[in-house]
Amino acid sequence: MISPSIESARLRKLQLVGILCGFGAGAWLGAAEAPTKLVKLGVSPLIVSLLMVLGVFLARWSLPALIRGTGQMRLDIRQAPHLIVWGILAGCLWAVANTLTIFAIRDIGLSIAFPLWNINSLLGIFWGYLLFNELRDAGKIRWLTVLGGALLMFAGATLLAFASSAQSPAEHPLRGILAALSAGVLWGTMYVPYRKAYLTGMNPLSFIAFFTIGELGMMLTLALAYGGGPDALAHQLDLAKPVLFWLMLGGFVWVIGDSFQQYAAKYIGISRGIPLSNTNQLWGLLWGILVFGELRGLSTSLYAQVIGGSLLMAAGAGAIALSSVTGKEHARWKQAADREGQRYKVDASYVEAGLSGSDANNSSDPTGQPAPQPSRTWLDYLLVLAATTIFVTLALLARAPNMALNWPALLALAAAMFIFLFACSIALWRTTRFN
Amino acid sequence: MAEEKAAPKSAGVWTMIFTDVHFWVPAIVLLAGLVVLHWIR
Numbered sequence: 001m002i003s004p005s006i007e008s009a010r011l012r013k014l015q016l017v018g019i020l021c022g023f024g025a026g027a028w029l030g031a032a033e034a035p036t037k038l039v040k041l042g043v044s045p046l047i048v049s050l051l052m053v054l055g056v057f058l059a060r061w062s063l064p065a066l067i068r069g070t071g072q073m074r075l076d077i078r079q080a081p082h083l084i085v086w087g088i089l090a091g092c093l094w095a096v097a098n099t100l101t102i103f104a105i106r107d108i109g110l111s112i113a114f115p116l117w118n119i120n121s122l123l124g125i126f127w128g129y130l131l132f133n134e135l136r137d138a139g140k141i142r143w144l145t146v147l148g149g150a151l152l153m154f155a156g157a158t159l160l161a162f163a164s165s166a167q168s169p170a171e172h173p174l175r176g177i178l179a180a181l182s183a184g185v186l187w188g189t190m191y192v193p194y195r196k197a198y199l200t201g202m203n204p205l206s207f208i209a210f211f212t213i214g215e216l217g218m219m220l221t222l223a224l225a226y227g228g229g230p231d232a233l234a235h236q237l238d239l240a241k242p243v244l245f246w247l248m249l250g251g252f253v254w255v256i257g258d259s260f261q262q263y264a265a266k267y268i269g270i271s272r273g274i275p276l277s278n279t280n281q282l283w284g285l286l287w288g289i290l291v292f293g294e295l296r297g298l299s300t301s302l303y304a305q306v307i308g309g310s311l312l313m314a315a316g317a318g319a320i321a322l323s324s325v326t327g328k329e330h331a332r333w334k335q336a337a338d339r340e341g342q343r344y345k346v347d348a349s350y351v352e353a354g355l356s357g358s359d360a361n362n363s364s365d366p367t368g369q370p371a372p373q374p375s376r377t378w379l380d381y382l383l384v385l386a387a388t389t390i391f392v393t394l395a396l397l398a399r400a401p402n403m404a405l406n407w408p409a410l411l412a413l414a415a416a417m418f419i420f421l422f423a424c425s426i427a428l429w430r431t432t433r434f435n
Numbered sequence: 436m437a438e439e440k441a442a443p444k445s446a447g448v449w450t451m452i453f454t455d456v457h458f459w460v461p462a463i464v465l466l467a468g469l470v471v472l473h474w475i476r
Binding site for chain 2: 081082085086089090092093096097099100103127131175178179182183185186189190192193196222226343344
């Protein structure tokens with residue numbers, strides 16, 4: 001007999017926050033893809049990836065410091081130190097996947113590559129079911145809506161790919177397809193560490209800080225190994241100076257989207273969270289069509305394919321958003337969480353608090369002493385100040401890429417992103433205090 | 436008491452990690468990804 005884990009009203013609230021964060025993640029992750037267009041301007045794919053990761057690193061150490069303070073991270077490490085390994089592992093997976101996507105974009109174009117790596121949502125459902133009890137005891141209807149929704153999104157993504165591939169003929173189709181599919185597998189598997197961390201009770205803002213260590217370490221290793229050594233890397237970075245800011249800004253935008261994705265993975269699981277954040281393809285398409293003027297002058301049938309594909313993706317996302325987690329399924333999540341807690345001897349109240357979105361560090365520490373509540377220190381302010389200074393300096397050095405942009409569309413999309421940012425942040429603060 | 440409790444926990448944690456399927460699934464996928472990247476670059 002499985003007992004209900006948390007009261008149903010609280011569960012509903014957490015799910016609504018998770019769904020909102022999933023859609024918010026889609027908007028921000030979709031916008032972060034825009035800087036990869038600079039690959040065509042002669043910057044090496046490895047340098048593009050490395051610079052994005054540097055932006056990600058800066059954002060991931062400064063945003064958590066701003067929101068919660070680094071002292072909270074220390075408390076999380078004390079409770080579940082083993083999760084540092086999974087944080088680093090997830091970061092390595094992300095770095096390799098991101099590099100693969102840049103090779104895929106170069107070889108087959110963004111429009112074909114994007115839906116191919118979005119198979120990660122199907123893999124996420126598989127791992128969620130197999131390893132973390134997701135969709136167990138969920139009932140046939142919820143299975144059908146989640147799996148059917150993910151398949152609808154995949155079909156929509158494929159339609160979009162066919163429509164937009166008219167503008168980007170493949171140069172190395174096999175190599176590009178393999179790169180895009182591999183990126184999808186790596187990203188789909190990256191959610192295994194995410195889910196493990198959140199079932200154990202770790203705060204997403206702490207986990208992503210460890211994640212960056214693996215991410216930056218792996219990316220630097222790849223850039224040095226494949227870029228011809230330190231001297232060649234320094235030379236390439238020097239050449240990329242004019243676009244440094246734009247790529248690092250892409251990384252920064254990506255972090256905001258990924259932070260929402262982490263909260264979605266935490267509160268609605270990876271089987272629902274990943275497909276919702278994969279709505280980033282729709283946003284990427286909107287940026288491409290409205291801001292960068294892609295797909296201009298195509299036939300009516302191609303526009304019909306774009307609209308049809310977008311509607312399919314939206315319908316799939318809607319179906320998944322409506323497939324709420326039942327009390328029975330949540331109890332199975334709790335079983336998986338308890339298993340994690342027992343295996344690694346994590347304080348049960350820490351695990352429980354994490355699952356219900358309350359402050360996990362209000363629970364007692366493993367030695368039985370009440371955990372202190374650290375406030376922000378000079379280190380937090382220093383991190384925020386350093387990141388801001390670097391971005392402002394790079395912005396002053398940056399040159400605007402020579403591209404025709406539709407500014408009204410850009411402002412409208414940016415406004416939509418900020419609406420999501422505020423809505424998600426307020427919902428997270430009110431319901432979980434960013435826990 | 437607290438130190439006695441913490442010691443075996445830290446000693447055994449690596450064994451726990453290396454016998455955890457949640458570690459090996461992403462680790463193997465990562466290695467496979469590196470092989471693909473090496474091949475296509």
